[in-house]
Amino acid sequence: MEHDRTGVVSAVDREAGLRSRLADAYVRSAPGGIRLAYLLTGDRAVAEDLVQEAFVRFVGRLRFLRDPDAFEPYLRRTIVNLSKNHFRRRAVERAYLERVGPTTENVSTDPDVATYDSLRSALLRLPLRQRAALVLRYFEDLPDTTIAELLRCRPATVRSLVARGLEALRTTPEVIS
Amino acid sequence: MNDTEVRDLLARVADEVPATPVDPEPLLRRGYRRMARTAVAGAVGIACAIVLIVGGVGLIRSSAPTTIPADEGQPTEPPVTVTGETAGTWTGPCLDSQDGPPPWVCLGPLEEGTYTSQRFEPALTFTVPTGWNNPWDTRGVFDLWTPGWSDGYEDPDDPLIYVGGNQPGGLHVVRAPRPGDGCVDATVGTSAIELATWVANHPAIVAGAPSPVEVGGLTGYQLDVSLADTWRESCPDGPKAVWLFGDIYLRDPNKYPEHATKRLILLDLRDGGSVLIAIDGTQVDAAMPIVDSFVFDLG
Numbered sequence: 001m002e003h004d005r006t007g008v009v010s011a012v013d014r015e016a017g018l019r020s021r022l023a024d025a026y027v028r029s030a031p032g033g034i035r036l037a038y039l040l041t042g043d044r045a046v047a048e049d050l051v052q053e054a055f056v057r058f059v060g061r062l063r064f065l066r067d068p069d070a071f072e073p074y075l076r077r078t079i080v081n082l083s084k085n086h087f088r089r090r091a092v093e094r095a096y097l098e099r100v101g102p103t104t105e106n107v108s109t110d111p112d113v114a115t116y117d118s119l120r121s122a123l124l125r126l127p128l129r130q131r132a133a134l135v136l137r138y139f140e141d142l143p144d145t146t147i148a149e150l151l152r153c154r155p156a157t158v159r160s161l162v163a164r165g166l167e168a169l170r171t172t173p174e175v176i177s
Numbered sequence: 178m179n180d181t182e183v184r185d186l187l188a189r190v191a192d193e194v195p196a197t198p199v200d201p202e203p204l205l206r207r208g209y210r211r212m213a214r215t216a217v218a219g220a221v222g223i224a225c226a227i228v229l230i231v232g233g234v235g236l237i238r239s240s241a242p243t244t245i246p247a248d249e250g251q252p253t254e255p256p257v258t259v260t261g262e263t264a265g266t267w268t269g270p271c272l273d274s275q276d277g278p279p280p281w282v283c284l285g286p287l288e289e290g291t292y293t294s295q296r297f298e299p300a301l302t303f304t305v306p307t308g309w310n311n312p313w314d315t316r317g318v319f320d321l322w323t324p325g326w327s328d329g330y331e332d333p334d335d336p337l338i339y340v341g342g343n344q345p346g347g348l349h350v351v352r353a354p355r356p357g358d359g360c361v362d363a364t365v366g367t368s369a370i371e372l373a374t375w376v377a378n379h380p381a382i383v384a385g386a387p388s389p390v391e392v393g394g395l396t397g398y399q400l401d402v403s404l405a406d407t408w409r410e411s412c413p414d415g416p417k418a419v420w421l422f423g424d425i426y427l428r429d430p431n432k433y434p435e436h437a438t439k440r441l442i443l444l445d446l447r448d449g450g451s452v453l454i455a456i457d458g459t460q461v462d463a464a465m466p467i468v469d470s471f472v473f474d475l476g
Contacts, residue, residue: 019205026201035191044194052204059208119186138180139187154313169186170178 025071026055033075039135040083042124054078076140080132080150122172130165133158284311291470294319299446301350301393304470319350321467323460354422354443354453369397369443369451376400376441381408381419382427390442393471395452397444403437403458404430425455442468447475 030051037047054075123131129151136147137158144155151158178186282295287309294301294311297319305321313320354372365375373387383405387398404419404427419427421441430437438458445451452473456464 022205023201026204027199030199030201031196035194038194039187039191047194055201055204056208059205116186116189120190123186123190134183135187138183139191166178166183169183 022059022071029072029075030055033079036076036135036140037079037083039123039139040079040128040132050079050082051075053082077150080136083132084128118172119169122169126165126168129153130161130168133161134165137162283314286310293474297350299452299476300474302470302472302474303467305467309467317351321464323463351422351425351453351455354425354451367450369445372451372453373398373400373441373443376402376421379419379421381405382421387443390444392442392444392454392468393473394475395444395446395473397442397451399440399442401438401440401458401461403427403439422453422455425453440465 033051033054034044034047037050038044041047041050055071057078058071058074123134126134132151133147136142136150137144142150144158147158148155151161153161284292284295287305287307289305289307291302291304292311293303294314296314296316298316301319303321308323310322311320312322365371370387376382377384377387377400381404382402384400384402387400390397390399402421408419421427421439425439427437427439440456440458440461442454442456443451444454454468454471456468
C-alpha cells in the first residue's frame, strides 16, 4: 500500500515536472515563433494565433508530451503548415496582399524608410512558398534539405524558390534605383 | 540585394513584433482538454468499430451455409510477395519528401554493380561504378547522384555534383515530363518528338536538331541544350532562366555555369507518354555510360 502511494505521488510529480518543462519550452520558443509566423503572414495577431495553436496541438499529442525538447522544431514545422493552411483556408492571400500593398506604400518621404517600406511590401507580396523559403534560409538559417522537408519539396525546388524570391526583391523599384 | 541585405530586411521586419510576455498556462489547459477529447473520441470510435465488426461477423455466420461444397472454399493462390519495396532498401539517405508513405524507398549509396529501381515506372535496370547514389525513387522520378555529392550549394569550394533537375551532376529520369513550371504550353504534345521539337524551337534555348536515339529498349530523341545569350526573361518569374520540365531548368551561364547546359533524352513509351533523361552538361561524360546500360522493363 505504501508502495502504491509512493507511486501515485511520483506520477503526480512527473506530471507537474512535465507541465513545467512544457511551459518553459513555450516561454523560450514562443517569441521566436511569433517572429517567424509574422514574417510568413505579415500579421501580428495571426502570428500569435498560429504559435498558440501550434503549442496547443503539441500539448494535445501524447507522443510528444514525453519530450518537450522537441517543441522547437515541431513549432517551426507547424507554423509553416499553419501559415499555408491559413492562406489556403481563407483564400484571402491575394486579397490580403492587395490590401497590405497600398497601406505600406508611400507612408514616408524619407528615402530609407520608403525603401524599407517598399521592400517590406515586396516581401509580403511574394508567394507564400517563396517567402517561406527566404525566411527559413535567411532568418532561421536552415539548410536547404531541412527547408525542403518543411516545405515538402525537393532541395532543388527550395533553391529555385529562393532565387525567384530574391530576384523579385531585387526588382523592387526602390532597390533598382 | 545580397544575402546580408536580405537578412537585415528580414530581421528588421521581424523586429516589428515587440517582445511581449507569454503565458503558457491557458494554452496548457487547452492542450490537455484537447488531448482528453481526442482520447474519448478515439475510445468511442474503437468501441463502435468493435460493435460493427462483431455484429457483421454474427450476421455473416448466421447466413452462411453449414457445409462447404467440395469445389468451394479452397485456398486461393498464395499472396504475392512484393520484394521490390523492401529488398535492398536503404532508407537512411532517401530524400524524405518523396511521394508515398514512409519508409522512403531508395537504393542509397551504390557499389559497382547492376541495380533495378523499386518504384519508378517502368522499372529501370542500370549499371553504375562505385560511388553513385540513388536518393530518390518514386513512380515518376528516379535520380542518380554522382560520386562525391555534396549539398553545399553556391559554395565555391564545393564540387557541386549532385543530380537531377536543376541540380548539377548525374542523372534525372522523369516519366511523363510536361513543359514549364507554371507556364505550360498547352499546345505541346506528349510524344518524344513533340517535346524535343518544343525544346529545340524554344526562344530561350540554343539547341541542335534532335537526333534519333535508342535507350534501354525505348526510342526517342536526344539534344544538347543551353540558355540563349539573348534570353533575358524567366518563366514564370525570377532570374534569367528557362524552366523546361518541372525542376529542370537552364540558368545564366555567366552566373551559374553548372546550370547552363543539359543533355536531354526524350523517349517514347510504348503505351503512350514519354520518359525524359536529363543530364547536367558537366556530367555527360560520367553519366552516359550509365545511360547506355539502362534497360526499361517493358513487360
